Amino acid sequence: MRLASFGQSIAHVNLNAGSFEVRPSPPDWIKAYIGARxxxxxxxxxxxxEVEPLGPDNILCFxxxxxxxxxxxxxxxxxxxTKSPLTGTVTDSHQGGWSGARLRWAGFDGLVFEDxxxxxxxxxxxxxxxxxxxxxxxxxxxxxxxxxxxxxxYGAKNLSVNAIGPAGEKLNxxxxxxxxxxRAFGRGGTGAVGGAKNLKAIVIRASLKxxxxxDAGRWKQVRRDALATIRDEVNITSPRxxxxxxxxxNVLMNVTNAIGALGVRxxxxxxxxxxxxxxxxxxxxxxxxxxxxxxxxxxxxxxxEVEITEGPWKGLRMESVEYEPAWSLxxxxxxxxxxxxxxxxxxxxxxxxxxxxxxxxxxMYMEATENGWAxxxxxxxxxxxxxxxxxxxxxxxxxxxxLLAEGTxxxxxxxxxxxxxxxxxxxxxxxxxxxxxxxxGLGYATSxxxxxxxxAYVAAAELGVVPGEAEPIDPLAxxxxxxxxxxxxDLLAFADSLDFCKFSAFAEEPNHYADxxxxxxxxxxxxxxxxxxxERIYNLExxxxxxxxxxxxxxxxxxxxxxxxxxxxxxxxxxxxxSQMLDEYYxxxxxxxxxxxxxxxxxxxxx
Amino acid sequence: xxxxxxxxxxxxxxxxxxxxxxxxxxDGASVGDVLEAIVGRYPEMREHLIxxxxxxxxxxxxxxxxxxxxxxxxxxxxxxxxxHELDCFQAxxxxxx
Numbered sequence: 001m002r003l004a005s006f007g008q009s010i011a012h013v014n015l016n017a018g019s020f021e022v023r024p025s026p027p028d029w030i031k032a033y034i035g036a037r038x039x040x041x042x043x044x045x046x047x048x049x050e051v052e053p054l055g056p057d058n059i060l061c062f063x064x065x066x067x068x069x070x071x072x073x074x075x076x077x078x079x080x081x082t083k084s085p086l087t088g089t090v091t092d093s094h095q096g097g098w099s100g101a102r103l104r105w106a107g108f109d110g111l112v113f114e115d116x117x118x119x120x121x122x123x124x125x126x127x128x129x130x131x132x133x134x135x136x137x138x139x140x141x142x143x144x145x146x147x148x149x150x151x152x153x154y155g156a157k158n159l160s161v162n163a164i165g166p167a168g169e170k171l172n173x174x175x176x177x178x179x180x181x182x183r184a185f186g187r188g189g190t191g192a193v194g195g196a197k198n199l200k201a202i203v204i205r206a207s208l209k210x211x212x213x214x215d216a217g218r219w220k221q222v223r224r225d226a227l228a229t230i231r232d233e234v235n236i237t238s239p240r241x242x243x244x245x246x247x248x249x250n251v252l253m254n255v256t257n258a259i260g261a262l263g264v265r266x267x268x269x270x271x272x273x274x275x276x277x278x279x280x281x282x283x284x285x286x287x288x289x290x291x292x293x294x295x296x297x298x299x300x301x302x303x304x305e306v307e308i309t310e311g312p313w314k315g316l317r318m319e320s321v322e323y324e325p326a327w328s329l330x331x332x333x334x335x336x337x338x339x340x341x342x343x344x345x346x347x348x349x350x351x352x353x354x355x356x357x358x359x360x361x362x363x364m365y366m367e368a369t370e371n372g373w374a375x376x377x378x379x380x381x382x383x384x385x386x387x388x389x390x391x392x393x394x395x396x397x398x399x400x401x402x403l404l405a406e407g408t409x410x411x412x413x414x415x416x417x418x419x420x421x422x423x424x425x426x427x428x429x430x431x432x433x434x435x436x437x438x439x440x441g442l443g444y445a446t447s448x449x450x451x452x453x454x455x456a457y458v459a460a461a462e463l464g465v466v467p468g469e470a471e472p473i474d475p476l477a478x479x480x481x482x483x484x485x486x487x488x489x490d491l492l493a494f495a496d497s498l499d500f501c502k503f504s505a506f507a508e509e510p511n512h513y514a515d516x517x518x519x520x521x522x523x524x525x526x527x528x529x530x531x532x533x534x535e536r537i538y539n540l541e542x543x544x545x546x547x548x549x550x551x552x553x554x555x556x557x558x559x560x561x562x563x564x565x566x567x568x569x570x571x572x573x574x575x576x577x578x579s580q581m582l583d584e585y586y587x588x589x590x591x592x593x594x595x596x597x598x599x600x601x602x603x604x605x606x607x
Numbered sequence: 608x609x610x611x612x613x614x615x616x617x618x619x620x621x622x623x624x625x626x627x628x629x630x631x632x633x634d635g636a637s638v639g640d641v642l643e644a645i646v647g648r649y650p651e652m653r654e655h656l657i658x659x660x661x662x663x664x665x666x667x668x669x670x671x672x673x674x675x676x677x678x679x680x681x682x683x684x685x686x687x688x689x690x691h692e693l694d695c696f697q698a699x700x701x702x703x704x
Contacts, residue, residue, distance in 0.1 A: 234666060234698075236697075236698060241618075243617050243697050243698070246617070247617055251617055254694075255616070258614075258670050258673055258694040258696075259670060259673050259674070259675070271673075282616060463668065472678075474677075474678045476674075476678070568673070569673035569674075570670070570673020572673075
């Protein structure tokens with residue numbers, strides 16, 4: 001493995017022909033777009049913005065970053081990029097665990113799946129070879145049984161299995177890919193693209209290989225510097241001490257609840273009151289936590305494996321109760337039963353779906369039912385047994401589930417009430433109500449993959465703690481959020497292209513990213529270059545979307561957030577001032593109403 | 608005297624031995640007075656809550672009826688009303704984010 005030669009081993013797999021060819025990425029692409037997200041999006045643009053997402057001309061890229069699988073801390077991630085069947089935009093989704101690292105150790109920097117297989121296949125990858133093998137025996141299996149199927153066949157040691165479940169096979173528009181650790185390429189419906197291509201699984205067998213880097217001495221030092229800041233007790237990443245390490249992502253639940261930024265009943269309210277405690281990270285740690293598994297090269301261990309000890313789901317052991325699904329399937333559906341939330345997440349994982357979208361489509365359907373708009377028996381608020389049944393129907397596209405498998409936005413439109421879909425560009429919103437965290441609302445609206453918290457995680461600053469001497473950021477102020485969101489988007493586009501876990505940015509700063517990238521690749525690269533590369537990648541994505549038909553006026557929020565004031569403490573009386581924030585944002589970006597002009601693309605070297 | 612409810616979260620719960628506590632403060636007391644009452648009862652929390660100059664540490668967040676104390680016009684001098692409730696969190700974000 002040679003990090004310095006990143007991008008030389010991209011396997012182009014033609015599913016129809018059953019063949020593969022290893023080709024290097026164009027050097028100017030690697031220089032401009034770094035890897036993972038940036039490089040993957042460049043390949044997707046090359047395939048054409050006009051392709052039908054579930055047609056054979058769409059490509060499905062699994063792309064490592066230049067630091068994936070290295071000894072750098074929190075470098076266990078890789079990206080899946082494609083044209084989304086949920087949004088029609090370009091999409092990228094990132095997965096933790098060990099799969100990306102194993103791809104690197106097996107001799108590849110990326111996989112580009114083209115065309116469509118006639119019958120179900122899986123890709124077996126080992127020692128620089130890719131072989132397509134028959135997958136009829138495991139077609140129809142859930143993710144967990146699929147993983148076991150391949151472990152029985154190849155053994156569990158050094159094996160990584162990425163698979164789609166029944167949802168992907170049945171072209172559920174928010175189907176996902178998951179691996180043996182239940183880590184997901186969760187958002188955007190990448191699993192449906194796999195299903196459309198008859199690609200059931202990617203099986204990689206490889207053992208750890210040490211990185212070869214250009215500047216070994218500097219590499220050792222800069223990795224130590226980065227690790228030291230991750231371990232620093234002042235940061236939430238601090239192993240066994242910081243909030244993220246001790247409680248996982250769900251440490252956020254009580255915070256957003258307290259400030260009136262936690263959506264309840266399909267975002268009709270912004271606080272769950274005292275009930276939030278029962279679905280919080282603190283409650284999970286106290287009552288049901290059994291283990292803290294981790295990803296490749298990660299000292300944080302934010303995953304929280306739980307075991308349910310009472311109620312209908314007693315005995316269920318699963319990983320992991322994260323903040324996003326605890327919200328989407330919890331307060332968002334008026335559900336404060338942590339056992340049912342764990343069950344629904346586990347079920348969603350096994351069917352192979354995005355739990356953020358699932359929770360939103362269920363809450364949308366609950367509101368439709370309450371208003372008498374559901375075509376069938378509907379779904380009552382907080383009816384957990386019915387949620388479990390309907391989730392299975394959605395994964396299998398049965399009955400009412402067939403409609404809801406279209407995703408929140410499209411299903412609400414088919415019900416004749418698009419206004420109850422809490423979605424942007426066809427993708428449902430995450431767990432931060434834009435009335436209580438104004439910058440997050442702008443981030444949702446301007447995300448290139450539809451509503452997303454991870455393109456611009458402004459919540460970090462808006463929740464009150466900022467690095468160095470910077471001034472604190474008021475979550476309820478809209479002024480200044482345009483520039484702030486742009487900086488976050490650019491920084492995280494770079495992190496996604498390395499591909500580092502975003503939680504690294506709770507401790508590391510741009511100089512840490514730049515130093516590690518420079519040492520590995522043997523190039524000069526500074527903190528300012530980080531933001532320039534991130535901006536280039538963000539504009540590349542925007543260009544794709546503009547060419548795909550997302551023009552002026554596409555950056556929106558559901559009217560619930562802009563027109564219906566919050567009634568809860570912390571954010572009472574507030575709405576999202578999206579229009580004012582967009583003016584700031586477009587000025588900072590140099591865009592015209594959401595469209596990136598050629599002059600900006602030329603300035604950044606995109607065209 | 609007023610009895611003010613303060614709810615604690617994450618590791619702060621270990622330091623106070625529970626999810627919440629009441630603090631008696633004089634009529635007309637400020638948010639800062641409650642902060643002093645907290646560290647007076649739980650000295651271990653001082654380094655997590657208060658800077659040497661008496662301001663709120665960046666390692667902590669204090670919310671008054673859901674509004675971050677930092678953004679209240681009078682900050683720690685904000686007078687407490689009888690119905691006010693406080694939430695006290697560890698920092699949940701930092702670094703480049």
